[in-house]
Amino acid sequence: MAVNYDQEKQDLTRRNFLSLAANGIIGAGLLGAAAVFGKFFWPNVSYGPPSKFSIGKPTNFGDGAKLNIADQKVSIIRHGDKIGAISMVCQHLGCTVAASPTGYDCPCHGSKYDDKGNVTHGPALVSLFWFDVHPTPSGDLEVDKSKKFSDPDHYYSIT
Ligand code: FES
Structure with a gap:
């Protein structure tokens, strides 16, 4: 037999x-x-908005003003001649709180905070953070979210 x-x-x-x-x-x-x-x-990594942002002149905020900056999740408040910046991130699980007549309410699990960010109703146990507010050379105010404080009443005094 032949092999091919x-x-x-x-x-x-x-x-x-x-x-x-x-x-x-x-x-x-x-x-x-x-x-x-x-x-x-x-x-x-998520490259979110920068930690510092301008909120303009102090005169932009009248006494009792409460301005929520949604994209920064920060609420700017003015009490008398003092301006503060409160985090709008709930201290329970991180939902964004909404402004309410008494302060801030979390839509996720019902935590409530007063107008200075103190917990008034759980499940959150910790107050909302406050951020540093300081003037810039141009006279505008700037919020620095990299400097946060757990104690409430961390205002910048206009006078
Ligand atoms: S995340 Fe706000 S109460 Fe749970």
């Missing part, structure tokens, strides 16, 4: 091709899985 070496050589080539293709598919799959696995360890 050309046919065997051709089968071997086809086998090699199929083997290479299978290895390529498996390799691509492994690379994709490795990429997804590696991304798991990479920090998912």
